[in-house]
Amino acid sequence: MPRPLAAFSYDYTxxxxxxxxxxPQWRQLGFDAIVAVARGGLAPALVASTALDLPLYAVSYDRRHRSVSWFTxxxxxxxxxxxxIEDIAGRGTTLSDSIQFLSSAGYxxxxxxxxxxAQSRIRPDSGIEIPAGFRAWFPWERESITPAYYATGNLPDRPAETYASWAIDLDGILLPDVPTQAYASNLAAALSQRDGLVPNTTLPGRELRELPIITGRPEQDRTRTQGWLDLHGFRGPLIMRDEARYTAAQTAEHKAQAIIAGCHTHYIESELAQAVEIASRVPVARVYWWNGQTALSIYASLASELSPLMPQLGHSSAPPNIAEPA
Incomplete structure (x- = not known):
């Protein structure tokens, strides 16, 4: 099965x-109308048509037959x-055929x-060139980044949600969290206590036995962690943290990078602060905070209008660290 490229995230923000x-560039070009390629071009086209006060139309593309028709x-x-307007100028023929359709009609x-x-069939007149080795990831095609969807050649024969890829946190999800202070006071005793825990009686409402586990536990704990998982029948791949990355921010970064590297579309996290941090780093993925009973969907985006004025006040401009260790 071919493997997707790394995700280059575009959330709605x-x-x-x-x-x-x-x-500013478009206002100088004197357009009369906006035409979106449905469906990917509809979201950016709506923003553009509103900002430019121009009428919005759309064309539809049938990939199987390479046919273009009016959507509106x-x-x-x-x-x-x-x-x-289109979401991506890719290696396929959607944009080139749409251009031919409209040009032939006299537009x-x-x-x-x-x-x-660099591999795009059409280089647009304007847009964003993404780095080599990345694939654009949009919220309206969230599942397109997964290996299962990628293997369809962009011609899925099932509903999009069936191609989703889920991953989960470990502590606080499958088993209770051991208090942080317990590790600080007596590490060996805390680890022994953790090894003896049984799975939580209340678990998120999904089949968890085969799901990948992305944990903040350090790699040095792999043997005992894998032993606990094997004992209780959890067989998903185990992704652990490099021991050198031990701060709260580094743990959240580790989890976010693992989500992207694994092309996961959904992730369940037990710590609220980490859920927020992960969601801000992987904005297209669906991140859930599980509090032991219920799940909340978390969306986080940098609020630039509230960027701190610390530099003018002689303080550090670094953002506050809101994540807690796993």
Missing amino acids: RVEQVVADHL AQTPPTGTHILL RLHVFALAYD
């Missing part, structure tokens, strides 16, 4: 910001200067894509 960055009942007048085009790279 990033989509809005990318479009906003292009508005109304169409722009022939000769209209169009801003054509003048400026092409924008949220993402393209």
Whole structure:
């Protein structure tokens, strides 16, 4: 099975910001209308049409038959200067066939894509070139990053959610957390206590036995951790933290990087602070905080309008560390 590239995340905040960055240029070009390639182009096209106060239309593309048709009942007048918007200028034919369809109908085009790279079939007139080795990851195609979806050649034959890839935290999910102070006061006793714990009686409502486990436990604990998992019938791959990465921020970073590297679309975390930190680092993934009884979906995005004024006050500009150790 071919393996997807690493994820280059576009949450809705990033989509809005990318479009906003292009508005000054677009205002100078005198467009008459916006045309989105449905469905991926609809979100950025809606933002652009609202900001530019232009009518919004859309075309639809059938990948299997390489056919383009109008998605909207109304169409722009022939000769209209169009801003054509798509989410990605990829290696396929969606954008090239859409350009041909519109050009043949007499429209003048400026092409924008949220993402393209050196391998793209079409290089848009404007857009964002993503780094080599990455694949654009959008919230409206969250599951497209997984190996199972990738193997379909972008032609899935099942509902998108069936291609999702879940992963879970360990402590606080499968078994109770041992208090942090217990490790500090007597490490050996705390580890022995943890090894003797049984799985929680209340678990998240999914089949957890085969799910990958991304834990903040250090790699040096692998043998005893794997022993506990084997004893209680949990067979998913175990991803552990490098011992050198021990701070709260490094633990959250470890988990976020493991989510991206594993192309996971959903992750269940037991610590609220870490759930927020992970969600801010992997904005397209669905991150859940499990409090032992219920789950809350967590979304976190940097609020630039509240960036601290510390530099002017002579303090550090580093953001506060809100994560707690696993």
